[in-house]
Amino acid sequence: MYQDISMVFSGAAGQGVQTITGALLHVLKKYGCNVFSCSEYMSRIRGGSNSTEIRITEKKRDAYVRRIDMLFALSHNVVEHLKDRISSKTLIFAEKEKFGDQWGDSCIDTPLTKFAVEAGSAGFSNIVAAGVVLGMFGIPLELFTAYLQVKFAAKGEEIATKNCIAAKLGYSFGRDTAATANISLQISIPAAMPERVLMDGSTALGIGAVAAGCNFISSYPMSPGTGLLTFLANRTKEYGIVVDQAEDEIAAINAGLGASYAGARAIVTTSGGGFDLMQEGVSLAGMIETPIVIHIGQRPGPATGLPTRTEQGDLNLALHAGHGDFARVIFSPGTLAEIIDTTQQAFNLAQRYQIPVFILTDQYLLESVSTIEAASVKRRTVETFLVKTTETYQRYAFTDDGLSPRGVPGYGDGLVRVDSDEHDENGLITESFDIRRRMVEKRLNRIRSLMETACMPTFIGSVDQAETLVISWGSNRWVLEEALDVLGNRAFGGIHFSQVFPLNPVINSLFENKRLFVMENNATGQFADLLSFETGRRISRKILKATGEPFTVEEVVDALHQSDHE
Amino acid sequence: MYQDISMVFSGAAGQGVQTITGALLHVLKKYGCNVFSCSEYMSRIRGGSNSTEIRITEKKRDAYVRRIDMLFALSHNVVEHLKDRISSKTLIFAEKEKFGDQWGDSCIDTPLTKFAVEAGSAGFSNIVAAGVVLGMFGIPLELFTAYLQVKFAAKGEEIATKNCIAAKLGYSFGRDTAATANISLQISIPAAMPERVLMDGSTALGIGAVAAGCNFISSYPMSPGTGLLTFLANRTKEYGIVVDQAEDEIAAINAGLGASYAGARAIVTTSGGGFDLMQEGVSLAGMIETPIVIHIGQRPGPATGLPTRTEQGDLNLALHAGHGDFARVIFSPGTLAEIIDTTQQAFNLAQRYQIPVFILTDQYLLESVSTIEAASVKRRTVETFLVKTTETYQRYAFTDDGLSPRGVPGYGDGLVRVDSDEHDENGLITESFDIRRRMVEKRLNRIRSLMETACMPTFIGSVDQAETLVISWGSNRWVLEEALDVLGNRAFGGIHFSQVFPLNPVINSLFENKRLFVMENNATGQFADLLSFETGRRISRKILKATGEPFTVEEVVDALHQSDHE
Amino acid sequence: MHYISQIMNKTVTPFDMPDGIDVAWCPGCGNHMLLKAVKSALHELGIDRKNLVMVSGIGQAAKSPQYIKANMFNGLHGRSLPAALGIKLANRNLVVVVESGDGDMYGEGGNHFLHAIRRNIDITVIVHDNMVYGLTKGQASPTSQRGMTTPLQENGVMLEPFNPLAVALALNAPFVARAYAGDVERTKEIVKQAIAFKGFSIVDVFQPCVVFNKVNTYQWFKERTVYLPENHNVRDRTGAFGLAIQQDKLLLGVFYRNEQRERYEDQMGIGTIPLYQSNPLDEEAFQKLVNNYL
């Protein structure tokens, strides 16, 4: 009897684990469950050992757990790969015919291939597997067959039908197994479930960008940043987006800036290593006061590091990227809603303040799939702040707030002249120290307004009464919430930052008389240091992890439990 | 009567101001004076307005002063260019025939061209000008003619002789002018002056690199970083240095790392914008644990900024350059001796700890000329830390201190395998989380030892008794010392950091019960922030300047004077 | 026509900057003549300066847009081409002309040079090829001749000079030309053809640097350059390659034209409405987008 189940599907790259998990997530969501999945995989195209965790929970739980309740082993080395997460309670589903009896008593022989062949081809075994799960949990088969009909519609009726047969064979097997092994899912499904959408972080980012009026992207593929590029590339016609695959990251950001100068709403996407190469471009954005949104999908460094794994190690990089002083904003969303919303904010702020704005995500966030109420997905007004120029237009006119009205070439009677050298109000090279001084101030002054309007963090649990605040940013939003919930100790409250720079000075008051913990997925505690520096407060504890894996709920609970007894 | 004179020579680019100042510095030094010069110039090859200040002082004073005692105007727009620095006391030397009477009473008509033509050609007018100065101050003419003989030896006797005639004509004019205008230099020259060498910062850096056993540089020209590249390029044969002009900065650092991997002692030189492009390479150095020394000659950003001006704006950049966490060291010398010494330390530390080591300088430091006692220029032992490999050699063997013995290919029986991916002890790609964890620690652990052995800062004045410590780093060493001396207030003491990262924890005790001021040439106070973060102490005041000019002694005095009355 | 008179006798064009403006180039530099040729070409083509964007990187050559009254994007060293690409893709109504130096375009910017040509976007690239790094005081550039000594190359340049025409032809650039700044009139004509060409056009312009390049002087170019014959076959790519790598005479003119290559912006289906006029999603379209994931 499971009230909160963690199932892991594991096999080699290319074995189609995604076919199983894609189907299950869809059907389970339709049925009304709360579902979540996250994936870990190797940097290779075929072979190796990858796995995807699916959680089915009554409460919304969008976080990675270490525990494996059921493991579907699709290749030999699965148990070796996951040994740290398998316990005596883990049920293993595997084909004994293929893998022998290596997994002992806890293994339920699951003849996927046999059923698949029965349905028409060994290729259907993934569908069989999904069927087994749905059968075990008594999820109506029709939901699955409906899904398959749609999915394989294009491939012709025969294929669709065979898939349905495979599904059904698996389903019956699952139902029987559940009965024998006394397996059941005890999750109450609300009668009237609000409409929910199901997607991964990259998709949310793409939706946010499209909603933000993004119409230009030039980028170079790099995991895990590529998802956004692919999302937009597949919607060029539909939304009028110009998509260019750049020859390198330097080209990407310079093309983005060129486009932005000419009036496009531009974004670039990359990961830490590619971003290193963009830094001179970031500095250019600062100098020419041209908006650009920069998405950094973080992964473990240094250098190539672990290209398909996760880390939150690029905060300092984003914070100090590009030589010279100028204003910037850094968002760090942790939920689908936050991704969609901060992405829109990012574009609007970039335009309003004529600055580079960063969105920091990571592999874990981008590739985790979860749900969100459709009605809560909000569109912000697309703000452009462009002016039609007159003949006397000056791109860098001095104004009270340091923001010069921004024109674009070809719109109005003026000329728009931007210069990476220090320049005067007209954009002409200058060596006047006086103008230099004023231009430096101009570029920095907007930080004040950016601070005052910075997003407030989210409170998790009883922040007021808590003695200790546990602070997270970015992808750790849900793991923190669940850990605090599991811990159930009112001495702990949570605070999550979906904007990490600049920080709203108001937060200082939150921290009064509190012990502060910061949890983050890097080796040194970059946000802890930033927070400590900006607020002048001591961080009592850094909960860190930099192995390339995300935090598990269990280890955060343990870490907090332990501190409680310190 | 001058006891400390500031002379400025100003003209258009290409007019040969350096001929005058080069000769004067040399002759005055030979005579036994303390001399210093610094230059400011526009980013152009011909025309515009540039100037060089020469100071002749009794005490050693290697700092820029705002005050101009004598101004040699070689072109029309000089006074316009320098108007903020000219006072009623400024004597202007100019050719009235050329420039008319625009400069009023304070102008001494100095017919440079006339004398030059008399000597054989208008081209000698710079020599005449130098002669005028030496004549005014009664420096023996022979010192000058000896200099000219050597300098023009290669060009034949006739040229040398004509130069000497020009010198003499200027000299007589100077002597006469001094008599009429009652000008004299009152500087006591010690009977036994120790031997001193005269050079600019770039030369000191070059000497440091050669002494450090540097034998490889691949770099791309960028002001003010090019000086070092040129220095080494002109000495390839003499010292066996391999010099490669790279196609871009990315190539430069990757070539440096390739060479270092193969056993070279490699350096790269650049400025902020070029360094942006090197960051992925810095990250690679961190990952493959391969030594590299990186010289950043700072200049004002963002972007192209003011390419020939000065700033200390790249500290944060160096501190956080490259994605991922790994150890690094940042030096920030402020005197010729410090440049020569820290450069040698940089190479040794890079080799010992297998890390990137930075040397941060700036245009002001690199292009200022001053003297140093020859005997105080010290050579450090060149430390290599290379091992001859055996067949079982593992490049990333785990050891107690995290430092694996470093071998190079072709030396010994082992293979040297380095990898930008996360790797095992053999350098092979790994996706083991456990090895990852240990490798991250390995790369970070050496920071502890680096902190403990970090250079202590230099104390200026009465640090113990002072209520307020004024802190500088890099090129502000001398301006701080002079300002404190001029101020003569025992409530102020100075501390100068020639290493800014990591900081030796011992410094914390120095700051006990002191008010802390930090002065630096940037807009936001980057070192002040770092210091405050690392020591947990409040910085009471940041004295900042980011106009592209260095600090003047006067403004630092004013700033401190003012705080004194706060 | 004599150099000085060419410069002084400045054509009045709508692209002239106000008289007071400080031109930072050295007297006698080929840049002045090339500037004149470019402004005249723009004028004679009847281009509206409000729709013209001059794009450059950093260097002496890259200052050109500072001296042309038009829109300007004076970006980073070596990065003019990506910026120009972004501009043109964001608004194809704009005339986009890139002016930069040999170091900027073929050194720091070499990778963009390769891939911009592959894209074939309708921009014109004019390279002030003085075979030296001017602004940074005389180091070798990619086009420096072997053996030339410089402050950095005291034993002479050791690398094979970069041949921009040959490389452009290898990439099937659709318009490849070479000019000589010393001949303002014919340079202007070549530049006009390049700008009028509907696709990526590259004009490498020999430009004497009177301060740092004492090898490739006005005299040197005068002796070695000769125009392609009238009957030169501009469609023969291999032939053009042979002429481009020829060393005894340096040929000038349009080497190659290929109107067949499809433009990037056309293939992408970019219309005439600039991106700054795109309409954001309305609520309905937004809901539709979200509802794809129901």
Added chain:
Amino acid sequence: MHYISQIMNKTVTPFDMPDGIDVAWCPGCGNHMLLKAVKSALHELGIDRKNLVMVSGIGQAAKSPQYIKANMFNGLHGRSLPAALGIKLANRNLVVVVESGDGDMYGEGGNHFLHAIRRNIDITVIVHDNMVYGLTKGQASPTSQRGMTTPLQENGVMLEPFNPLAVALALNAPFVARAYAGDVERTKEIVKQAIAFKGFSIVDVFQPCVVFNKVNTYQWFKERTVYLPENHNVRDRTGAFGLAIQQDKLLLGVFYRNEQRERYEDQMGIGTIPLYQSNPLDEEAFQKLVNNYL
């Protein structure tokens, strides 16, 4: 010979890694065959693995050095050539072989490709040209054919494919060759010639990617490739260019050889003592250096 038997029937060379090692390439990939060809070539040339450095960037191809028992510098994506340059200049006794992908070498690393050729340093560059980005899951690479659809190019690739041979010839690369991984034997022979060549040698190797490139398959290459005739004139640069840009048949073999070009390391006067053996200044030399500024 049939693919599987070629791979299985693995020659035992001193460059083979221990058997347990996990080769991360897909079954059936052309990389396996190319690896075999390279290891055999190294073996037959009698190269001592202790003096061999395999250099690469990042990508599927760039994993090759992981599978070759020799010294290895597996650097950054696109940056293999500068690293190789540094290694060779630091110790010219080392045999330096670069192995990387088409994206790595001609995309991210394009600028280094240009300028490494200009230098003419004695290294060998073997490009696994699968006309796609393998490791990042199938986006277009610089050599992708126009029209090929990918996850990112759903309307097909729009850029002109990069022609590595033509560009190398434009830069006067002294050794330019093309091979096909499907023919291990002849590929091995070409690689041997390249490594034996005393200067910069480039071998572009067609390498089928069985997962992401469904256009340029084993079958496709088999139908289109043909070896250069025995009597091909390897000294005719313009002729080689014509053959390199030819589309109907894709030619294989050594297109061009030019022993005349001086090597960079020779021009620099680099001797056989590696830099790790250089002697630091003694006190006297140091004093002399300082005293220059008296």
